[in-house]
Amino acid sequence: MTHVWPTVDADVIKTVDTIIDRTIHPAAATTDAGGVFPAEAIADLAREGLGVMLVPTDLGGADTSSSTYAEALARISAACGSTSTVYMTQMHCAHPLHLQATREQAHTWVRRLCDGSAIGSIALTEPSAGSDVSTMRTLARRDGDEYVITGEKTFISNGDRADVVVLFASVDLAQGKQGVTAFLLETEGLAGLEVGRPMKKLGQKGASTVTLALQECRIPVANRIGEEGGGYPLLLRSVVRSRISAAAQGLGFAEGAYDSTVTWAGEHGLLSSRTPGAQDLQFELARLRGEIAAARAMLLSVCDTVDTSPEEPVAEVSLVKLHCTALGTRVAAACLDLLGPAGDDVALGVERRLRDAKIAEIYDGTNQIQSMLVARDTNLAAKAGRAAR
Helix, strand or coil: CCCCCCCCCHHHHHHHHHHHHHHHHHHHHHHHHHCCCCHHHHHHHHHCCCCCCCCCHHHCCCCCCHHHHHHHHHHHHHHCHHHHHHHHHHHHHHHHHHHHCCHHHHHHHHHHHHHCCCCEEEECCECCECCCHHHCCCEEEEECCEEEEEEEEEEEECCCCCCEEEEEEECCHHHHHHHEEEEEEECCCCCCEEECCCCCCCCCCCCCEEEEEEEEEEEEHHHEECCCCCHHHHHHHHHHHHHHHHHHHHHHHHHHHHHHHHHHHHHCCCCCCCCHHHHHHHHHHHHHHHHHHHHHHHHHHHHHHHHHCCCCCHHHHHHHHHHHHHHHHHHHHHHHHHHHHHHHCHHHCHHHHHHHHHHHCCCCCCHHHHHHHHHHHHHHHHHCCCCCC
8 A cells, every 4th residue: 555544553554564474464374274263363463562453552452543443454354354353353342341341341351352361252143133133032131130141142253262252132122122231241161151163154264153052141240231221322333343344354355366366467477468368457457456446445434434423424334334345255256257267276365365255245234234224324315305425
């Protein structure tokens, strides 16, 4: 990147690039092929003070702008999708704790997430309740000084590795989303918690994804995050950051596939050749480069809006998640086509970026859900007599 976005911390990005070259990129192919949890990469980021970026320094975080985080995550994603998912899940766990946990909870667990001594997770999705949280069935029943939690969560990133889980459950199923409450689960020795085996996935194979079954798990009332019924607003604030993460991944997957294709084309003398076939490839690479540059500008602009707007820019975040994750799949697929017979060569890593990219269109709210949210905002804008931007 020759031009640095004004709110991106160039020093942080330089450190991230060093870690990518030193630890993340060399292990990327093995991480994917063997389904290896990228523990060393996460530890290396933490050692450099970048364990969690979007957290204040008094809690051990790097306190960066959202644009710096997004640029860093895009670069990590370009190198290794598995590492990027584990890394962003650390932030997804720390962020709601920073927003709504007690001082003691935050100082205990956010610090550990930042220094890499703990792995975190966030548990929202259920087998029959994903984007519509009003259908959540996991129940937290108050029993004196404890809550008794029973239910099942699925597609939980880091779930089998997590020392701490931010869990969303209902204290009253009849209340729908008004009953949703957040809890802090400390997994060590927690009776009644059963962790499923890591799922076999299309991509991001080193980032473990599991089912968590809770059968009358007892946790102290002190482990509630905020008030009863306060989980839904916290959830909404949390998904803004997680959808920014997914968008950054989409950008990164596109860039990783593009860079690998450019390298291959250069090695085969196709970037300077004036033969018709070579020029077709050059023109297509130029088009893809433009798409990637435009998506980066969109992503970083929305990040700045997130940091400066008095209200969460839900539609803008949905739009950038929708656009950038679709871009990741589209660009990676186009690069695979440009490579011809070499497209499925595992050593080139383009097929890995395509596999990694497709999943990002599904999690953190499917792209169909994002389209629905954008359409809803467009309708509201039209009724108000203004154009949606």
